[in-house]
Amino acid sequence: ELKVEQNPLFLSMQEGKNYTIYCNYSTTSDRLYWYRQDPGKSLESLFVLLSNGAVKQEGRLMASLDTKARLSTLHITAAVHDLSATYFCASTGTASKLTFGTGTRLQVTL
Amino acid sequence: GAVVSQHPSWVICKSGTSVKIECRSLDFQATTMFWYRQFPKKSLMLMATSNEGSKATYEQGVEKDKFLINHASLTLSTLTVTSAHPEDSSFYICSARDATGTSGPPSYEQYFGPGTRLTVT
Secondary structure, three states, rough: OOEEEEEEOEEEOOOOOOOOEEEEEEEHHHHHHHHOOOOOOOOOEEEEEEEOOEEEEEEOOEEEEEOOOOOOEEOOOOOOOOHHHEHHHHHHHHOOOOOOOOOOEEEEEE | OOOOEEOEEEEEOOOOOOOOEEEEOOOOOOOOOEEEEOOOOEEEHHHHHHEOOOOEEEEOOOOOOOOEEEEEEOOEEEEOOOOHHHHHHHHEEEEEOOOOOOOOOOOOOOEOOOOOOEEEE
């Protein structure tokens, strides 16, 4: 059974600082996803990573994938308050259904 | 493109009644839709996979007689919570897998609806 773990679960960081969220998954995976969720809202797709070594960047967020280590990271550069949200990674394993990580609640303070 | 809608966005119902939630893919066809449940400050848990024209596949621990799923067309899946109880109060999110593509080949990616907040009193 595929298990997806994220850490940290909660992250409070100051504006302008950098930090990384980690996502480990337990079995071989075809795809790794990152989503953002604002309070009371559904998911917003951020990135989909398809192959080992894949790196994608959008604004202050950068995601990478290491399939050998079964690890994905979401790096935040020079955080701003607007990035405050909960971030989820999710993996398909070798099936078509998504298994979500525990989520990381990010709070960016002034 | 790739828009998924849910209706209603929120609903309050009395204990013992049933409530139906609709999930529609607006600009693509979805042979497969997924239903998730999310409790406050928790992650999304897959409840079932809805396949057009066939029975849904439920995850372990999900009561199929309580959560009825119907996927009657390539753009619509419904989740009916029967005899709802307060513990069924949750945020229900559907997703639809693009099997036809909005422009160009299908992506086979899942697109998420905006969610339905159910409160059972």
